Amino acid sequence: MNKRSKEGPKSHPEKNENRSSLPEWYEEDKADQFATRVVSGTGSSSVDIPTPLGISASPPALDSAAQGNKRVGRRRKLALEDYLEGFEQRDKTVFARAITLVESNAETDRNIAQELIRRLLPRTGESIRLGFTGIPGAGKSTLIDTLGFSLCEQGHHIAVLAIDPSSQLSGGSILGDKTRMERLVRHPNAFIRPSPSGGVLGGVARKSRETLLLCEAFGYDVVFVETVGVGQSETTVHSMVDCFILLMIAGAGDELQGIKKGIVELADIIVINKADGENLLRAKAFEREMRNVLHVLSPASRGWKVPTALCSALGGEGIRELWDHVSRYIALRKEQGVFLKNRHQQSLEWLHALIGEYLRRQFYHHPAIKESLTHLTEEMAAGRTTATSALQTLIALYETKT
Structure with missing residues (x-):
């Protein structure tokens, strides 16, 4: 060494x-x-898109992040004040280590992470939070790459929380989404963080909410949250963002795309992606079908008619129109006075989720539960007891030995 x-x-x-x-x-x-x-970075053309109402196109510069805080950077272990100083200096190395800190399961790390987030809270809440969902292959990563790159070229600072499927063995994330965002990953105004799913429904990272707050505190004014679009992850991402965008493609079949009434009703904007070349006519026909479906569904937001947008993420067509829809939606929500109310409601849901996570961890880590769970599982498999009876036994053990 x-x-x-x-x-x-x-x-x-x-x-x-x-x-x-x-x-x-x-x-x-x-x-x-x-x-x-x-x-x-690679030079590339960008789509000229307008700035949404209430968001500055020139947030605090992150240029000093490239230099970093050398005093902090050489330490193996950072103290709370080091993290705070790193955020003040826009040190991207410290920023990345702060995200690793909030994702840690170590108790000492969790304590520092929670205090760090509490101290940084006054610097959060100024961004636009966008959620993207859709089946694998719908082009979410490519769309985020094109839209995000264009926003960066306009002077915005973009953070992407790409929720990847986790390894069954290690629980770590893969970098598939990051490799598909070729232009955005090279842009100095962008930050992409593939996150491990941590076992939460639908592959949504357990610590994504804390990571989102860190991104805002660091100065990113637009935060994208992408989900793999399977299972129930859509509802979890919906509870984290200001605007929820559903990506669909023509010709995949309703059964393949999992077009369920509940998922479509969550969407604030529906994008028909890959509307180019020979697929353009099919995309237009599918858009008409989706408009008919939306006529009989209740919109997720009062006073908002859910728009459909034809896009080609590869070619850049429809990107400006998509951002126009986002800007109009955010402006309407603020005008109605429900923008901040929605965020407060999301914070309450976050609290309940944390309570559930804590109680679940306490229950399964209890020595008496660990000792009896395997035996009761075997008893159920042999048909000698039921799930309800096993639950009653476990609860009795937990309550009497706590």
């Missing part, structure tokens, strides 16, 4: 056109594997 000198990050000898640095420790013969290399 080798120790890095106190002079700062080493420059990697290869590829001088890119900036590269090594971590605090690395194996001498594996420097290439441990090096972090920052490459320049």
Whole structure:
């Protein structure tokens, strides 16, 4: 093992056109594997889209994040004040470590994370929170890449919480969404965080709400929350965002897309993606069908007629119109005085979810429950007891030995 000198990050000898640095420790013969290399962004055209009402196109600059706080960066363990200082200085390294902190299950980390969020709360709440859902293959990541890149080019700072399917063995996330957002991931105004699902319904990360608050406190003025679009994750994401966008594609079949009444009713905007080339006519026909469906459904928001938008995320067509819909919806909600009320209601739902999570953890970690659960499960499998009877036994054990 080798120790890095106190002079700062080493420059990697290869590829001088890119900036590269090594971590605090690395194996001498594996420097290439441990090096972090920052490459320049790719030039690309963007869609000229307007700024939504109440959101500045030029939030606090995050340029100082590239330099980082060197004093903090060399520490193995950060204290609360280090995190707060890092947020003040827009240090992206500290920001990323703060997100890792809130995702940690260690009790000491949880305590620091909760105090950090409490101290940062006055800096939150100024962003627009957008949720995206749809079946795998609907083009969510590509749409977010195109829309997000265009917003970044307009001067916005974009954070993407890409909720990935987790590994069954490790519980960690994959980077599929991040690799599909090729332009956005290279933009200095963007931050993308694939998150582990943590076992929550539909693959939604257990700590996504805390991560969202950290993004706002750091200065990101538009936050995208993307879900894999399966199971019941849609309802969880809906409870976290200001505007919920459902992506659909023509020709996939209703049964494949899981077009359930409840999911469509949650949507504030419906996007028919991949409306290009030979698929354009099918997309237009499908849009007419969706409009007919919406006529018989109750909209999620009073006074709002859910619009449908034809988009081609690859070509950029329809992106401006989609953002127009978002801007009009946010403006209406603020005009009605329900924008903040909705966020307060979401906070209450978050509280109840945390209570449920805490009680569940306390119950299953109880020694008496651990000892008896396996036996009762075997008894149920053998047909010698019922689920209700097993529950009564477990509750009695928990209450008498707590």
